[in-house]
Amino acid sequence: MHGTPHIVSDVMTGTVVTLGRGATFKDIVKTMQQWKVSALPVLEEGNRVVGIVSEADLLPKEEFRDSDPDRHTQLRRLSDLAKAGALTADELMTAPAVTVHANDTLAQAARTMARAKIKRLPVVDDEGVLHGIVSRADLLKVFLRDDEDIAEEVRRQIVAYLFPAPIEAIRVDVRDGVVTLTGRIRDTMLVPVAARLVRAVEGVVDVNCALMGPHRRPDLDPDLPGGGGTPQVSGAGDTA
The missing domain is CATH 3.10.580.10 (CBS-domain)
Structure with a gap:
């Protein structure tokens, strides 16, 4: 790979x-x-x-x-x-x-x-x-390798392999050999794997892996304020 x-x-x-x-x-x-x-x-x-x-x-x-x-x-x-x-x-x-x-x-x-x-x-x-x-x-x-050359290898050999169907497009930016990955993926367990593989690419100085998981949906997550769980109904006629 x-x-x-x-x-x-x-x-x-x-x-x-x-x-x-x-x-x-x-x-x-x-x-x-x-x-x-x-x-x-x-x-x-x-x-x-x-x-x-x-x-x-x-x-x-x-x-x-x-x-x-x-x-x-x-x-x-x-x-x-x-x-x-x-x-x-x-x-x-x-x-x-x-x-x-x-x-x-x-x-x-x-x-x-x-x-x-x-x-x-x-x-x-x-x-x-x-x-x-x-x-x-x-x-x-x-370490004199061109930044765009590094970025292309990361996109082709790592991102396309680990995240064939991301939630949103994954962006690969390289500046002075430092690689930054941004975007949303379905499985955040793969983030440390991606960081390790990118760091192993020849010419990479460091990796900033800013990949995130799916957006949390309040209507399905009871731990978020106003989200999920048993509905609470109150009205003017309620008594203590």
Whole structure:
């Protein structure tokens, strides 16, 4: 029912600067500076991703350059100390690299980044062959989606599905990614369902679900003033 979410291949960068295992420390720094990137995938034969070198992997060399760490630091930061003495990408890289597939949704990629606390992910196929790279900035591109494009998807994929015969026409307004639904529907139990589905549409920033149920009819509702229930008749001839 719901529209197909945007996937990683929609936003990834297909041209990727990479390293071989033998790339030297200085060449890695030069490459990062030249291409203005903070991490580089490391490839082996067949363009398979075997690891990734980031700025965080390079910093220990400067941090420990003129220091003599105590025993506690040595035990606590063995990996960083090893990288401080590393000379090549093979020694510096974090392996295995955290990756995603081209057909993963943007939500899946965002969760992977958040859990691994990294800024970019190599995009690979089932054999681990590199096809691109996706960054945090790439994932945020979805919020540049046109308001009318979002509104049309909400009307077609959600409103038409949940409310095929509303009491009055349901209006879908989108402003800066915020979706507002107004109108009257027969079953207000569907309001939270509609809000959840709209919020899942790519590019939606927030949802204001102002859908209402049927008008209450006083002649059928005894709880309303002057409505329903047993008629009360009074007249001038009544006695206490």
